[in-house]
Amino acid sequence: MSTVLTHVTDELQSIFDRARSVAVLTGAGISAESGVPTFRGGGDSEIWTWRGRPVTELSSAELIATDPQLVWEWFDYRRGMLTSVEPNAGHRALAEWERRFEDFTLVTQNIDDLHRAAGSLNVLELHGNIWRARCLRCASTFEARESPLEENPPRCLACNGPARPDVVLFGELLPDGVFERAEEAAARADLFFVIGTSAVVYPAAGLPITAKRRGARIIEVNPEMTDISFIADVTLLGKAGELLPQFLKERG
Ligand SMILES: [Zn+2]
Structure with missing residues (x-):
């Protein structure tokens, strides 16, 4: 002990x-x-669902494969909450x-x-990092700090492919x-x-x-x-x- x-x-x-x-x-x-709100575990600011969906589904590898724009909307919301945090x-x-x-x-x-x-x-x-994006086509990463997003999904600076948040989602290594x-x-x-x-x-x-x-x-x-x-x-x-x-x- x-x-x-x-x-x-x-x-x-x-x-x-x-x-x-x-x-x-x-x-x-x-x-x-x-x-910063916590999405699992204790605390008053605990958030479990957003727009009626569990956060585990919104931050999942499955959803990034089928609906990356919705994943970005969720992350855009979270990024918005962080802009005033020190x-x-x-x-x-x-x-x-x-x-x-x-x-x-x-x-x-x-x-x-x-x-x-x-x-x-x-x-x-x-x-990973919520202010970074990763290209779904060429895998290069880049800073994406605009909040709210100008374009959803953001476009890769190298190849113009669609990008995803460069964070580890549920179901990912x-x-x-x-x-x-x-x-x-x-x-x-x-x-x-x-x-x-x-x-x-x-x-x-x-x-x-x-x-x-x-x-x-x-x-x-x-x-x-x-x-x-x-x-x-x-x-x-x-x-x-x-x-x-x-x-x-x-x-x-
Ligand atoms: Zn790219």
Whole structure:
């Protein structure tokens, strides 16, 4: 069982300060603190259906094959909600951590781009990015930031073919190579943070387990206990936006 804390103690701070290789996995919880609605799991802003359809159907590989325009309408709606959203203190602290450690890897299950908006440079996006499109004809990817969309579906900059959101939909595999890089980072880490995610969704759920097997300390940051708590060395109970900046405080 993990040690449960509600703030960063001196002992935890010294573990952090001495770490050489740090890997972080973030999930919907850190974005929820910025007001990004979650589509699965707890929270008041939970959305399960849109226009009478379950979100699992709207974000599915099946629907992109039959009705990409409807998938884009759904994503256009979600992008519209994100235009007024800002990264929070948790995102900003992680961008600072990246500058502090020689070996630092940020892995996220979020597609909202808030880590980059906060200044993180290297982000392994397991589920893609909502502001990127991928051509259905030639597979090239490109930034597509206009909200609302000017054209549905957006057209590929290279071949003018129709494009889809460059995100991982239900029923699809993770993008090539991204998970492998995340797993290498987990295996190298001596400190592994799981932030704002119950990490129950495989394969991401395997990352803290890989880190643990290779001898890393696991630190969980979440407002409540999760399925990860039983392998975590420390569970920091609370908001990422309040807890993560505490590691950066000067101590006298
Ligand atoms: Zn193309």
